Amino acid sequence: MKIHLHFRLAVFVISLSCIYVAPLFAQVCSQEYSHLNLENHDKEYPPTQRVAHVRSDRNLILDWALPTEFTEIYPFLGQDYQLAEHEGIDFIHSNQLVPQVSVRSVADGTVVYIRHDCPQSSLFEPNSSRRDCGGDWGNHIVIRHPNGLFTRYAHLYPDSIQVKVGQRITRGQELAKMGNSGRSDTRHLHFELGVAIKINPCAPAQSFHYVYNPATYLQWHNTQ
Numbered sequence: 001m002k003i004h005l006h007f008r009l010a011v012f013v014i015s016l017s018c019i020y021v022a023p024l025f026a027q028v029c030s031q032e033y034s035h036l037n038l039e040n041h042d043k044e045y046p047p048t049q050r051v052a053h054v055r056s057d058r059n060l061i062l063d064w065a066l067p068t069e070f071t072e073i074y075p076f077l078g079q080d081y082q083l084a085e086h087e088g089i090d091f092i093h094s095n096q097l098v099p100q101v102s103v104r105s106v107a108d109g110t111v112v113y114i115r116h117d118c119p120q121s122s123l124f125e126p127n128s129s130r131r132d133c134g135g136d137w138g139n140h141i142v143i144r145h146p147n148g149l150f151t152r153y154a155h156l157y158p159d160s161i162q163v164k165v166g167q168r169i170t171r172g173q174e175l176a177k178m179g180n181s182g183r184s185d186t187r188h189l190h191f192e193l194g195v196a197i198k199i200n201p202c203a204p205a206q207s208f209h210y211v212y213n214p215a216t217y218l219q220w221h222n223t224q
């Protein structure tokens with residue numbers, strides 16, 4: 001009986017350390033990539049992502065939430081197995097009477113990458129400050145979802161990221177505020193859906209191996 005109790009205690013302690021310690025380890029990087037300490041910003045590769053044809057063995061139909069409110073949309077552009085021309089959907093919010101716009105996770109998942117420290121020169125004019133920062137994505141977050149899909153939330157407002165690498169996220173949870181950092185011409189969220197073999201949390205911005213057109217999978221009924 002006593003051994004049984006000890007066993008249960010040990011399992012409890014190990015479970016706790018997995019939940020609370022693993023995310024802490026996940027954030028420790030020997031070098032943080034930032035525009036402040038990158039001598040040669042060519043190290044940050046601009047995206048090179050191919051469009052994937054939808055795989056029948058991968059369940060892409062999830063109960064996706066929309067990642068933000070918006071006033072206009074600029075669509076995903078690309079053909080199967082070619083390099084994408086526009087690798088995600090832009091959710092543009094051009095109403096200047098709305099000072100801040102929340103960006104939310106479309107589904108449950110885990111934060112696997114955060115790029116921050118990218119500046120922006122204004123909110124509604126083309127950004128003129130370090131447009132190449134974060135591999136053109138500016139401040140951005142990547143989330144891994146349970147079915148092996150990844151989502152990316154790009155051009156976020158400086159210092160608005162509210163989550164950490166390793167943190168578990170629920171559908172609809174606020175991640176950051178919409179911004180104009182990186183290669184961006186007005187306040188918008190560039191949202192990508194893709195697959196990746198591995199995302200290194202301690203490396204410069206990284207492309208997905210393939211991207212899908214998110215419009216195929218988002219629930220549009222409350223937007224059109």
Ligand SMILES: [Zn+2]
Nearest residue numbers: 088089090190
């Ligand atoms: Zn875009």
